[in-house]
Amino acid sequence: MTATEHSSTAPSTPIAHSPGPSYQDLLDADTRPENVPVVLRWQRWESLGDADIARSRYTSREFHELEKEKLWSHVWQMACREEDVPEVGDTLVYDIADLSFLIVRSAPDRIQAFYNACLHRGRQLRETDGNAHDLRCAFHGYCWNLDGSLKQIPCEWDFPHVKKDEWGLPEAQVGTWGGFVFINPDPNADSLESFLGELPEHLAKWPLEQRYKMAHVAKIFPTNWKVVQEAFMEAFHVVATHPQLLASIGDANTQYDWSGNFSRAITPNGTPSPHLNFVPTQQEMFDSMSDRRLDEPPFVVLAEGQTARAFSGEGGRKRYAAVLGDESAEQLSDAELSDSIYYTLFPNLHPWGAYNRIVYRFRPYEDRHDMSIMECMFLEPYDTSKPKPPAVPIHWLGVDDDWTDAEELGMLARVFNQDSFNLPKVQKGLPSLRKDITLANYQETKIRHFHWLLGQWTSRD
Numbered sequence: 001m002t003a004t005e006h007s008s009t010a011p012s013t014p015i016a017h018s019p020g021p022s023y024q025d026l027l028d029a030d031t032r033p034e035n036v037p038v039v040l041r042w043q044r045w046e047s048l049g050d051a052d053i054a055r056s057r058y059t060s061r062e063f064h065e066l067e068k069e070k071l072w073s074h075v076w077q078m079a080c081r082e083e084d085v086p087e088v089g090d091t092l093v094y095d096i097a098d099l100s101f102l103i104v105r106s107a108p109d110r111i112q113a114f115y116n117a118c119l120h121r122g123r124q125l126r127e128t129d130g131n132a133h134d135l136r137c138a139f140h141g142y143c144w145n146l147d148g149s150l151k152q153i154p155c156e157w158d159f160p161h162v163k164k165d166e167w168g169l170p171e172a173q174v175g176t177w178g179g180f181v182f183i184n185p186d187p188n189a190d191s192l193e194s195f196l197g198e199l200p201e202h203l204a205k206w207p208l209e210q211r212y213k214m215a216h217v218a219k220i221f222p223t224n225w226k227v228v229q230e231a232f233m234e235a236f237h238v239v240a241t242h243p244q245l246l247a248s249i250g251d252a253n254t255q256y257d258w259s260g261n262f263s264r265a266i267t268p269n270g271t272p273s274p275h276l277n278f279v280p281t282q283q284e285m286f287d288s289m290s291d292r293r294l295d296e297p298p299f300v301v302l303a304e305g306q307t308a309r310a311f312s313g314e315g316g317r318k319r320y321a322a323v324l325g326d327e328s329a330e331q332l333s334d335a336e337l338s339d340s341i342y343y344t345l346f347p348n349l350h351p352w353g354a355y356n357r358i359v360y361r362f363r364p365y366e367d368r369h370d371m372s373i374m375e376c377m378f379l380e381p382y383d384t385s386k387p388k389p390p391a392v393p394i395h396w397l398g399v400d401d402d403w404t405d406a407e408e409l410g411m412l413a414r415v416f417n418q419d420s421f422n423l424p425k426v427q428k429g430l431p432s433l434r435k436d437i438t439l440a441n442y443q444e445t446k447i448r449h450f451h452w453l454l455g456q457w458t459s460r461d
Contacts, residue, residue: 017442018252020274023266026250027335031310035333039202039353040266040341044257048448052436057454058224059430064369068097070458071347074186076195078349078361079103081213081377082179083391085111089131089146094183098367101172101183102126102135106146111176113183114169118142135169144169178208178351179379197260199345206336206354211379213391214357215408218375220365220399221420223427225348225372226450229362231419233344233446235267239275241418246273247280248288248308256445261453263446264353267340270309282308289338291411312338316355323381344446346453355381358412370427376409376416 021029024043027036057063079094085105092103093116100116102125116124118137125135125144134151136143143152148169153159173184175192177200182192189195221228231237238251245251250268252275257264269289272280280288283298285308290299302311316337321329332355341353350360357378365371375394382389395406403413403420439448 018274020250020253021271023250023253023255023268026253026268026271026309027333030334031313032331032333035331036335037205037333037354039205040333040335042202042257043255044259045442045445046258047441048258048445048452050439050441052438053447053451055430055433055436057451058227058427058437059370061369063458064097064224064364066458068099070460071454072096072099072185074184074189074460075347075457076175076182076184076189076192077347078180078345079113079183080181081391082111082176082181082209083212083388084129085181086388086390087131089133090129091126091132091135092129093126095366097364099185100124101185103181103183104135104146104148106148110147111174111181112148113172113174113181114144114148115172119167119169178203179211180208180349195261196345197262199260199262199343202262202264202343203351203353208351208359208379210384211357211381212389213377214380214389215378215395215406216375216392217377217395217397217403217406217409218373219397219401219403219416219420221372221374222370222399222424223372224370225362225364227426227430228372228374228423229348229350229360230447230450231423232342232350232360233263233265233450234444235265235340236440236443237419237422239273241422242415244291245288245415246276248285249273251275252443254443256442258445258449261346263344263449265340265342265446267342268335269338269340270307270312270334282306282311285309286311291414309334309338320355320381323383344450346450347457351379376412378408 027040030036077096079101080092080103084092085103088105088108090105094101094103102114102116104112104114106112116126118125120137120140120142123137123139125137134143134145141154145151148171150164150167153162173187173189175182177192177196235251235254238245238249248269250271251273254265254267270285272285283302286302287298289308289312292299313334317329317332336354340356342350343353344350348362352358357380359377359379361375363373365373397405403409403416406413
């Protein structure tokens, strides 16, 4: 193990915190403190050391090949949502590096994942999503049933050496949680339930399977996938990258935790950043929360005595009353409706908790170590006494496209543009860095945790 790799043993050291109220202090001041979910009181943090991270993890083709061999071929990874393949015969193509999988709803209660290649001469069985009666290769017409069993061999007389019962399509493991469909190419991998650990308990109060995909935007970046992912794993960058948010975001007061294969950050909103040398008014805080720029009128004018945090909570209760019912909505705390509660499930899924609808996924673009895909989904609660609304199709943005072209993202698109300005410049700067990557011990906990796990996976026999 090199000096830039993390040890698998996490030493315990004290946590340094920024000045200002802790997140737990803010929960104590909630307008409904008795309704604050227990999971928001949960704290678990151990030091992951202070070793630098090898910059070759972001720049090296060799490390990309190592990820293909050791990570993507063996890890549980989110392929799609269940509502992406709602009907029997629905198919979806999931690509990761040089591997392609075909996700198929083969029966009303069964989803399978096949390697997306014809067993004859290797052509992809399908390149696009859609419904199919069977899985037929467009090259020579070899055909499989939806469950992967061989259906037809053209000119079967010429293939006496092909045993039909041995020519089922090879499969990856499939598991579901929270409405997500996960696959694992490793037939010997532990169960998805084991991999998830305590994560389902964390999100049990806000079940993601009871939400539907109302937005799904993907953008291609000229950067390694980890460069993009790590920009969305901490609030440390807000002070320089998103200064318009400082009046309303406790960026340096974020609480970070980790356990097993997941980590969490909770960034409070409706409270000023410790970086400010003045105290903003409640109106200024609320304008900042709604990303109002200097030339724009206030989104709403607060009444005298109203706080930005409490007003945000009250607005959220009114919004979700139609879905949850008046009584259930009234029980929601300000924290659930105001704060950024963002999880990372190793290696690349980022579901947000409570009533922030965001889910991120990051992965390599095609088989490139220097290009990637960032996806943002909005998962919206719905009235579960009615059928789940259909999932929207994915909206693709190219390298040079602006996030604001995706109007469905609202104010978040402008924030993403600020991030997008930096990230290609990180990739361009890394080869000139004469050292490895240095991380904060606490504020970049989620990144340290990711690399700690990545080091374990890529060093496995």
